[in-house]
Amino acid sequence: MQIIHQYGVKKIYHLNMERLKEYTVAPLEATSQTPEAIISGILDDEIKARMIKVIKIEAPIRQSLLYKRTINSFSLQKVGSRILQKFDEIATSLDFDYIEENGEKVYIFGESQFFRPTPDSEVRYSYQIPYIEGANCILHILESRDKSSYTQKELSYIFAETMGYQKLGAKVLELFKESLKDQRIKKNKNGRVQK
DSSP states (O other): OOEEOTTOOTTTOOTTSOOBOOOOOOOOOOOOOOHHHHHHTTTHHHHHHHHHHHHHHHOSEEHHHHHHHHHHTTTOOOOOHHHHHHHHHHHTTOOOEEEEETTEEEEEOSOOOOBOOOOOTTTOOGGGSOHHHHHHHHHHHHHHSSOSEEOHHHHHHHHHHHTTOSSOOHHHHHHHHHHTTOTTSEEOTTSOEEO
């Protein structure tokens, strides 16, 4: 497994590809399991297989959302401290690249230069969107519009709209600000974001 430095690695990004994609949730067979069965270790192979499936379909994906998808597929709602320990143990054996965003792993599979608008909280909340996707959205805006530079405030509203949100709430603004730190996004000396 390779740890990729936060906010981008050149080998993953290719600016000439289409960036906008539809979000697909991994279809996991719902089964009913108890926390005790998960903690016991008898389901370790099944848990790992489900994690792998989620990563292959939903990457880039935050570890917290990966765990949520996996635990929900066992008809459980929360990853408690004992299950978290078991999931962390299983996740260490996953053979996927990942980046760290504010102390949380974001698993990568294949190319990651796209973004997927998901205003429907049934799919994922704005705080579950990796910053790498937010940065790709910003790059998409810069590449697809005629204007050569934007104030950060102006760009934040375009960002929210492009990501599918009707308003710029606190969590969407946080996603924008963190995504703006990506090394691929250029700012001039006045702080304007430019092509």
